Amino acid sequence: MSELVSTLxxxxxxxxxxxxxxxRGWFGRLLRSPSALVGxxxxxxxxxxxxxxxxxxxxxxxxxxxxxxxxPGVDAAHLLGSDMLGRDLLSGIxxxxxxxLLIAVVSTLLALLLGVSGGLLAxxxxxxxxxxxxxxxxxxxxxxxxxFALAIVAVVQPTLLTIALAIxxxxxxxxxxxxxxxxxxxxxxxxxxxxxxxxxxxxxxMLRDILPNTLTPILVSTSLMVATAILTxxxxxxxxxxxxxxxxxxxxxxSGREVIRTDWYITxxxxxxxxxxxxxxxxxxxGLADVLDPRDxx
Amino acid sequence: xxxxxxxxxRLLQLVSVALGVAxxxxxxxxxxxGDAAQVLAGEAGAATPExxxxxxxxxxxxxxxxxxxxxxxxxxxHFNLGFSFRHGMPVAQLIGxxxxxxxxxxxxxxxxxxxxxxxxGAIAAYRVGKIADVxxxxxxxxxxxxxxxxxxxMLVVVFSVWLDWLPVGGMFTIEAGYTGWAHIVDVARxxxxxxxxxxxxxxxxxxxxxxxxxxxxxxxDFVRTAVAKGARPPRVxxxxxxxxxxxxxxxxxxxxxxxxxxxxxxVETVFSWPGLGRLAFEALFQRDFNLLLGILLCSSxxxxxxxxxxxxxxxxxxxxxxxx
Numbered sequence: 001m002s003e004l005v006s007t008l009x010x011x012x013x014x015x016x017x018x019x020x021x022x023x024r025g026w027f028g029r030l031l032r033s034p035s036a037l038v039g040x041x042x043x044x045x046x047x048x049x050x051x052x053x054x055x056x057x058x059x060x061x062x063x064x065x066x067x068x069x070x071x072p073g074v075d076a077a078h079l080l081g082s083d084m085l086g087r088d089l090l091s092g093i094x095x096x097x098x099x100x101l102l103i104a105v106v107s108t109l110l111a112l113l114l115g116v117s118g119g120l121l122a123x124x125x126x127x128x129x130x131x132x133x134x135x136x137x138x139x140x141x142x143x144x145x146x147x148f149a150l151a152i153v154a155v156v157q158p159t160l161l162t163i164a165l166a167i168x169x170x171x172x173x174x175x176x177x178x179x180x181x182x183x184x185x186x187x188x189x190x191x192x193x194x195x196x197x198x199x200x201x202x203x204x205x206m207l208r209d210i211l212p213n214t215l216t217p218i219l220v221s222t223s224l225m226v227a228t229a230i231l232t233x234x235x236x237x238x239x240x241x242x243x244x245x246x247x248x249x250x251x252x253x254x255s256g257r258e259v260i261r262t263d264w265y266i267t268x269x270x271x272x273x274x275x276x277x278x279x280x281x282x283x284x285x286x287g288l289a290d291v292l293d294p295r296d297x298x
Numbered sequence: 299x300x301x302x303x304x305x306x307x308r309l310l311q312l313v314s315v316a317l318g319v320a321x322x323x324x325x326x327x328x329x330x331x332g333d334a335a336q337v338l339a340g341e342a343g344a345a346t347p348e349x350x351x352x353x354x355x356x357x358x359x360x361x362x363x364x365x366x367x368x369x370x371x372x373x374x375x376h377f378n379l380g381f382s383f384r385h386g387m388p389v390a391q392l393i394g395x396x397x398x399x400x401x402x403x404x405x406x407x408x409x410x411x412x413x414x415x416x417x418x419g420a421i422a423a424y425r426v427g428k429i430a431d432v433x434x435x436x437x438x439x440x441x442x443x444x445x446x447x448x449x450x451x452m453l454v455v456v457f458s459v460w461l462d463w464l465p466v467g468g469m470f471t472i473e474a475g476y477t478g479w480a481h482i483v484d485v486a487r488x489x490x491x492x493x494x495x496x497x498x499x500x501x502x503x504x505x506x507x508x509x510x511x512x513x514x515x516x517x518x519d520f521v522r523t524a525v526a527k528g529a530r531p532p533r534v535x536x537x538x539x540x541x542x543x544x545x546x547x548x549x550x551x552x553x554x555x556x557x558x559x560x561x562x563x564x565v566e567t568v569f570s571w572p573g574l575g576r577l578a579f580e581a582l583f584q585r586d587f588n589l590l591l592g593i594l595l596c597s598s599x600x601x602x603x604x605x606x607x608x609x610x611x612x613x614x615x616x617x618x619x620x621x622x
Contacts, residue, residue, distance in 0.1 A: 135314075142605075144556045144557065144563075146563065147563060147597055151594050154587065235445060238445075238564065239579060260455060267451050278445075279439065282442060
């Protein structure tokens with residue numbers, strides 16, 4: 001029923017909106033979507049922080065550079081103050097952005113690789129491949145993935161790479177299910193039949209015909225996956241499972257916890273960095289979903 | 299479908315998940331530095347050489363991998379999850395003691411998340427585009443992006459340190475030795491902050507979901523019919539709109555049970571809540587991998603059982619759905 005309503009609405013919409021979205025067209029709409037715009041700008045700021053950290057704060061953020069318990073705004077050289085070991089909080093925030101984004105991007109790339117290929121194969125070939133993938137994803141949805149990631153990192157020792165791998169390995173199944181569902185919709189479409197009739201190989205059909213048509217949901221869930229990866233990474237670091245040689249927002253929150261009664265700002269500031277970054281990615285995801293889904297277009 | 303059949307399928311699901319976790323645990327233990335006996339016994343020095351030798355024999359570490367795996371499964375089939383030297387008691391017993399606290403925390407959080415989420419979502423849906431909708435949607439967006447452990451700490455700062463209304467952590471006041479009603483009230487006071495912390499994220503999810511579905515459901519023909527035949531607004535809301543809008547929410551809840559347990563690990567660590575999550579954190583800190591993996595197994599089983607309850611609730615809400 002709802003689909004009927006939106007189809008009717010769509011057929012009444014001006015032709016310009018129904019026309020195939022050109023690159024400029026959807027980018028222009030992205031700029032007009034408030035949530036995508038706010039999210040995109042915030043994300044650019046975080047990205048700029050991550051990229052500029054080696055130049056703006058050349059020293060090791062884990063070094064003691066100031067007197068401990070310096071409150072924010074007291075010393076112009078350390079704008080956000082220092083923690084109980086005299087580490088500069090602003091430097092930690094900048095370098096932490098680098099670590100968070102790096103882990104999140106690597107783990108999401110891994111999850112994309114596994115999830116998209118798994119979903120394509122299962123949806124396209126069906127049968128045994130599909131049955132196996134469904135059992136595996138059901139299994140992953142049942143076991144608490146955070147606890148699983150935690151067990152992996154605890155056993156193999158936390159480094160940037162093992163953390164990213166653990167998050168990626170636990171994040172791919174839901175994407176695989178999503179891709180599979182999209183592939184099933186297209187599997188018997190005339191477009192695919194035409195390609196098959198022209199003698200295209202299975203691989204070509206999957207990569208050239210089906211994959212481009214599933215990019216919208218993949219793109220939207222990718223931004224949510226990066227957001228989730230950042231939350232997972234910071235949670236692991238909060239529990240003490242961060243790379244001991246890298247500064248991490250979650251770890252900063254965790255270490256500030258001991259002095260939270262008197263110096264709560266040490267805990268509060270890195271948490272705000274996490275919220276802003278995750279919020280940016282969620283907003284971007286919402287905006288992308290609105291812009292790229294023709295049914296929701298106003 | 300016949301009842302026997304349902305019970306059989308449920309048990310099959312339970313066994314297959316337990317088997318899957320066992321496989322993962324088995325190979326994870328082999329990834330850890332040192333041989334499995336050292337890992338199982340906890341950090342070096344905690345166990346006696348005799349116990350190590352007994353462990354090696356029990357798990358057949360000198361035998362082929364397949365035999366080792368068989369022995370591991372045999373131990374599991376006897377509910378033998380090993381022994382925790384750090385705690386000085388069997389892992390299964392340790393976990394069993396902690397499960398009720400986690401279930402209480404999860405139950406309270408889910409209740410809070412569903413009630414608050416459904417209410418806020420419904421208000422937003424009835425006021426689409428108005429100021430109430432904007433405020434609620436913004437709050438939901440914020441809580442959706444906030445890490446659980448951080449929001450827990452911030453709530454502690456405000457409600458325990460500044461206002462001194464609620465206890466900082468723990469499950470009850472040990473030195474007070476309350477009994478009866480006083481004890482229940484005491485536990486409830488300790489429960490508020492952890493349950494709200496764990497629930498806020500899911501409340502945000504349900505608010506967004508509820509708002510979207512209610513906007514959708516209110517446009518349906520049967521709602522228009524109900525209004526046209528003169529049903530009063532409260533009856534339209536509760537009998538027609540709400541009941542249908544709750545279905546996706548319950549589905550979502552079932553999907554999220556495993557993530558709620560993951561969140562419980564963090565919340566219990568922040569609030570020293572003596573449940574499975576706190577136990578997992580202790581195991582992590584003491585490098586007691588066998589206990590950690592035992593918790594992974596048991597929490598997976600909790601997820602399955604809670605999902606059975608969710609399925610049951612679903613059939614109550616929607617008579618069209620039968621147990622499958």
